[in-house]
Amino acid sequence: MKRTNLSLLVCSLLAASSVNAVTLYQGENGDKVDLVGSFEVGGYFGKDYNDNGERWEYDSYYTDDTFMSYGIRVQTGHVYSHLDLDFERQTWTKENEFQMVLDKAYVGWQFDNGDKLEFGRTDTAYDHYDQMGDFSVDGAGEVREAGDQDATLKYRGSFNSFKYGISYSTQGWDHYKTDSRVGEVVNGYFGYFGDNVDVLVAAETVDERGDIYSLHARGFIGPVRLGGFVSQYDAEEREADDTSDALLYVASAGYDFNDKLALNVVYTKVDVDTETREMGDDGFRLWIDDSWVSTGLVYNYRSNIKMKVEFVTGGEQGSYGYSKVYYWF
Known part of the structure; x- marks a missing residue:
């Protein structure tokens, strides 16, 4: 299921929402309870296939990809907690129906230096930076690492210009209801964040x-x-007994006309050694040698409202458009 770009965007929006969050309670000692949320209204134009490469069950020029998220954040001294509910379209199924999922439910400890230790249902460490370097809205290829996982222990920290994170998840996949994957998951990242250049490496291993x-x-x-x-990507597919050995390349270029309008062009190439899906009547192979380009405009109406339009051409899916309005608090 294609949630990586989406989850990365939502994480960034909710992180920024610390300024816009609705404070339900604030104590004299600094304790507080915030209500946070986001709305994404829009979808695909002229896209015939879902995110797993299967044709939609219906013929429609427009395919909805609306998403909503509501959450409660509680801060008590060094201890904090977060509960998040997502309402999303299932763009990885043929039906594309709405579903509600428990996206996050965790508690954490924030150290005096800003480092964080969390446990519960939350993003893995890798998930925070899995699309770093990708400027597209939805059209680029994605790193296929684990997203939200149950029973996850995660630590994130920084020193000087470096950031790092590591997480361990004891449980896995629940049949595409969430981002969770099969088996124990260990992943992490380490990166340098300078004034004008950021560089990061990340890795994940999934049990068996x-x-x-x-x-x-x-x-x-x-x-x-x-x-x-x-x-x-060198991980066993769910639908096949062999291994999908793939290299994914994403190259982005962007130009900021001003503080409100930006243009982005992103090139994606997939190089596969073992192709695990055969061409069929209901779709195409998910991992094949392929390449495509996405071109998009981003308009920042306000600090918490964005409008994005993207056009994708090339590759097995041909040409299609994507448009959304994002609002969060």
Whole structure:
């Protein structure tokens, strides 16, 4: 299921929402309870296949990809907790029906230096930076690491210009109801974040399934932005007994016309050694040698409202558009 770009965006929006969050309670000692949320209204135009490469059950020029999230954050001294409910379209199924899932339910401890230790249902460490270097809205290829996991212990910290994180999840996949995957998951990242250049490496291993590695970078020169990543995917597929050995390349370029309007162009290439899906009447192979380009415009109406339009061309899915309005508090 294609949730990586989406989850990365939602995480960034909720992180930014600390300024816009609705405070339900604030004590004299600094304890507080915040209500946070996000709305994403829009979807695909002219896309014939879902995220697993299968044709939709219905013929429709427009495919809805609306998403909503509501959460409660509680801070008491060094201790904090977060409960999050997501309402989402199932764009990885043929029916694309709405579902509600428990996205997050965890408690954490924030150290005096800003480092964080969390336990519960939460994003794995890798998930925080899995699309670093990708400037697209939804059209680029994605690193296929684990997303939200049950029973996850995670530590994230920093020193000087470096950031790092590691997580261990004891439980896995629940049949595509969430981002969870099969088996025990261990992943992490380590990166340098400078004034104009960021570089990060990340890796994941899933018990009895395989490994994923990636190298990410992005840089800023005035209004010009450059970025990209390379990911090696060597993990056993659910639908096949063999291994899908794939290299994913994503290269991004962006230009900021001003503080409100930006143009992004992203190139994706997939290089596969073992192709695990055969071409059929209901779709195409998910992992095949392929390449495509996405071009998009981003308009920042306000600090908590964005409008994004993207056009994707090339590759097995042909040409299609994607458009959304994002609002969060």
